[in-house]
Amino acid sequence: MIYNTMQCLTRIPWQPPLNIASYIASKDEEFPCWTLFYSAMKTPYSGSKSFLFLFQEEEIISPNFNELDEKLNAKDKGESLYDNIWSGYLGYELKHELESLPHDAPSFLSFPPLYMAKFGLIAIFDHAQQTIELWAKDSKLVEKGKLLFQAAERMPLPTPLPPSIDYLASNITREDYLSKVSTICNAIIRGEVYQANLTRKFYGQFSKQPSPFDIFLRLCSASPATYSSFIKIKNRTILSSSPERFLQIDNNGKIDARPIKGTIPREQEAELDKNARNQLANSEKDKAENLMIVDLMRNDISRSSKIGSVKVKSLFDITSYSTIHHMSSTICGQKSSDITTLEAIKHCFPPGSMTGAPKIKAMELCSQLEQQQRGVYSGAIGWVSGSGPCDLSVVIRTLLIEDDKFEFQVGGGIVIDSTPIAEWEETIAKARGIALALGITEEEIKKL
Secondary structure (H helix, E strand, C coil), rough: CCCCCCCCCCEEEECHHHHHHHHHHCCCCCCEEEEECCCCCCCCCCEEEEEEEEEEEEEEEEECCCCHHHHHHHCCCCCCCHEEEEEEHHHEHHHHHHCCCCCCCCCCCCCEEEEEEEEEEEEEEEEEEEEEECCCCHHHHHHHHHHHHHHHHHCCCCCHHHHHEEEEEECCCCCHHHHHHHHHHHHHHCCCEEEEEEEEEEEEEECCCCCHHHHHHHHHHHHCCCEEEEECCCCEEEEECCCCEEEEEECCEEEECCCCCEECCCCCHHHHEEEEEEEECCHHHHHHHHHHHHHHHHHHHCCCCCCCCCCCEEEEEEEEEECCCEEEEEEEEEEEECCCHHHHHHHHCCCCCEEEEHHHHHHHHHHHHCCCCCCCCCCCCEEEECCCCCCEEEECEEHHHHHHCCEEEEEEEEEECCHHHHHHHHHHHHHHHHHHCCCCCCHHCCCC
């Protein structure tokens, strides 16, 4: 995560962000809406800072980008990063605002297409320097934040048990998923697409309404990631452990994207795990899958960039996470001065790694096969500032909770040499982190 250091920020003694957030979560009536972007895993490209947003002032709940666009580009939008910063998510169904695409049946949960909020107090945690800085326009909120953090010192971090679940189901069975992979392979043979990202949704109900933050703690333990997020919106909560950057734009307009394509499960034995990592690194199938999305993202980013500035910074990097190894690549560009940050985001939305290529045709095909809205999943989570910068992750490895119900979704890119059973097994591997957080066994997932 990036931030502007040219502002007057109040420094307070270090406390781990999860400890502070756990205290906030225990005060549910006082804090019905708040957000934590938690860097649970450090990498060479990110993971050194976390952000906590408190005391909501405004919110945007919308089926389109219009209000967010107005707020970000208002005359009083502010000169510095925090003066007009909005945090939240952009759901996958915002694709309908950008392209003419089929509409699908409603998702299991009823999250709105777009939620972005502006908060009065922001805490910036620097993990490397072990410092916390508080920002607020109102000095009274800074003092309120200090008292809040002092009170949190007295509350130890819990070790929560898994929630009790009444039932678990999926919108696509194993047999259906295998059949749909074959359908995509046939579409590729006919030349309709090169790749399509097929997904399936798991959903269920808890025996009683759980503490979402307790589940988030379990998720951070089971599946730490650079872009972990906890977004509380009254009775709805988003718990994310995404490893994937969608778009980062810095103060100078530099655009950076890091799409993931290529996955293999981790092994418990060290030598077998090393072999698995090497297998992914040398997989021609996964390299081809990754390269298609790199080409797509180069095209998307070029729509907002100065001519000649779009470059592939790195190709086919392998990063190891707790349950899987991923292949990713990095694409950079320099944003044109006549393009706003939100325009740049829209030019790349939805994230290419979640659609396939060609993008519009792949989205059409996936819609026909999935026949249900993806909702928040496959969209973007993060923040956007009226001063220009933004930092957004791709919504994968993400659990949604609404009252006593939940859903999460997994999928993978299907290419010409995909095999249905291998693609189905990849969905199981990708579900492993959330399943561990929920106390669901891999065998239970496989039976659905």
